[in-house]
Amino acid sequence: xxxxxxxxxxxxxxxxxxxxxxxxxxxxxxxxxxxxxxxxxxxxxxxxxxxxxxxxxxxxxxxxxxxxxxxxxxxxxxxxxxxxxxxxxxxxxxxxxxxxxxxxxxxxxxxxx
Amino acid sequence: xxxxxxxxxxxxxxxxxxxxxxxxxxxxxxxxxxxxxxxxxxxxxxxxxxxxxxxxxxxxxxxxxxxxxxxxxxxxxxxxxxxxxxxxxxxxxxxxxxxxxxxxxxxxxxxxxxx
Numbered sequence: 001x002x003x004x005x006x007x008x009x010x011x012x013x014x015x016x017x018x019x020x021x022x023x024x025x026x027x028x029x030x031x032x033x034x035x036x037x038x039x040x041x042x043x044x045x046x047x048x049x050x051x052x053x054x055x056x057x058x059x060x061x062x063x064x065x066x067x068x069x070x071x072x073x074x075x076x077x078x079x080x081x082x083x084x085x086x087x088x089x090x091x092x093x094x095x096x097x098x099x100x101x102x103x104x105x106x107x108x109x110x111x112x113x
Numbered sequence: 114x115x116x117x118x119x120x121x122x123x124x125x126x127x128x129x130x131x132x133x134x135x136x137x138x139x140x141x142x143x144x145x146x147x148x149x150x151x152x153x154x155x156x157x158x159x160x161x162x163x164x165x166x167x168x169x170x171x172x173x174x175x176x177x178x179x180x181x182x183x184x185x186x187x188x189x190x191x192x193x194x195x196x197x198x199x200x201x202x203x204x205x206x207x208x209x210x211x212x213x214x215x216x217x218x219x220x221x222x223x224x225x226x227x228x
Contacts, residue, residue: 034216043117043204043219044156089156098161098169099144099208099215105155 003027006090006104014112019080021107023073023090030092033073035064038087038106047088048075080111117220119205125226126195134190134223138207145188146208146217147172147180151201159203162188195227 005024013019023033032051036044050057050066050073057064063076077084087108091101118137126132138145147159158172162182173179177195182188192199202224206217 041221043206043221044217045219046216049216098163099210099217100146100158100161100169100172101148101156101217102158103148103156 004090004092004102004104006088006107008105008107010108010110012110012112013080015081017080019077019084019109019111021075021088021090021109023075023104025071025073025092029068029071032093033064033066034091034093034101035073035075036089036091038089044089077109080109082111082113085109085111117205117207117218119203119220119223121223122221123224123226125228127228128197129194131191131193132195132225134192134203134225136188136190136205136207136220138186138188138205139218140186142207142209142218143185144208144210144215145182146206147188147190148204148206149201150204150222156204159190192225195225197227200225200227 003026007022032049034049035047037047038044048057048059048064050064052068061078065074087106089106090104120135124132145162148156149159150156160167160180161169164185165182177193180190202222204219204222206219208215208217
């Protein structure tokens with residue numbers, strides 16, 4: 001089956017360091033991946049979309065890479081801040097072009113001051 | 114409206130009762146999605162609307178679940194004869210159009226607890 005896998009263990013880092021989160025997919029070749037942020041008690045918020053022909057995409061302190069050979073996307077937050085603490089979700093649009101999202105379980109990031 | 118709104122924010126019900134969950138999408142968004150997030154689980158797709166029609170209902174877990182959308186706007190998710198395993202946060206999202214390039218805007222969710 002088509003799956004997206006994220007490291008379910010929480011990631012704890014020190015303020016100012018770079019956080020790197022991993023998303024792996026199996027049994028399919030997504031045309032794009034999206035990353036969302038979710039805070040407790042809230043719905044996910046869109047961060048970045050990267051297409052299969054884009055190796056890297058940046059937005060402020062965020063950077064996403066897409067390696068179709070490794071079937072992996074990496075999500076980086078540079079100069080991390082305590083306010084970056086949240087759960088980060090990797091998704092893809094599934095098949096059928098309906099736009100429905102298939103989510104990984106998310107990785108919780110905790111940035112300590 | 115400023116964003117996607119959902120009501121109620123919390124719903125506690127007894128096993129066997131029916132519940133209705135409401136979603137108000139962003140004005141002008143033609144695509145609407147319902148997802149479910151159970152404790153410790155990822156978000157799970159339930160149903161997709163384009164306008165008032167639902168071309169993809171593949172995620173509805175059983176025939177106790179149904180949804181409708183009227184006027185290309187408000188959507189209601191109905192769960193009949195609720196079971197304890199239905200307890201979860203139900204999230205609604207809308208986007209300007211379907212398809213791969215459109216980010217989805219999520220509401221805050223309805224937390225459903227079935228006793």
